[in-house]
Amino acid sequence: MILYQSAPDSPVVEISVEGKITDRELRATIERMRDDLERNGKTRVLEHIEHFSGIEPKALWTDLTLGVPLARKITRAAVVADAGWVHASMHLARFFTKAEVKAFRVDELEQARAWINA
Template sequence: MIEIIEGFPGNVVAVSATGEVTRDDYEKVLIPAVEAALARREKIRIYYELGSRFGRMEAGAAWDDLKLGVRHYLRWERVAVITDHDWIRHAVDVFRFMVAGEVKTFRMDESREAREWVASPIEDTKIPLS
């Protein structure tokens, strides 16, 4: 199951996953939330929490996740994945290249830091011309 987490800025789609995440969860909850946010902004951020009650993701949901990521490749500004599941952290590292923006994983006890990071301004790293 995927549920929207309230209390984030408008440029952040925040969700929590518990139990089994299904294709239906993606099609009825996550994809509409992402599409609505992208209709209002050029780029968005994702806060994705997969806690101890998260069990697994069915194949259809994984496929929808991949399609969503590719379809909006240049529109992801930041993605925070919060989990204590090592296999998810490793999967994020493997597929990090599929996100043009910044991607960072956090442990569950770092959720406050993850919330601050995903909502914080991105520092301008341009070198000033002399």
């Protein structure tokens, strides 16, 4: 499941991910992100991942072909996750975005929000 939250007057987007990501959900999220980028220009993203159980193969391809080009337009990203592999893989983000990226533990959600808004 993907929950996407944004306000028209804010450059900050919050995306919550739980369970398995489907291609349909991911495409809808990418479309909303595209709209926010067009409206706000520089966009910051806080992604909150808990109980992640995978991604459909088709959604993985969608992420690579449609999501990565959008990631290059993000200026700052905070990733809040309960999975150690997410934190360990943060160094790979530099291949997909020029954004400043920082990882936070689930119990640091409020710190991540403060950092993304700074």
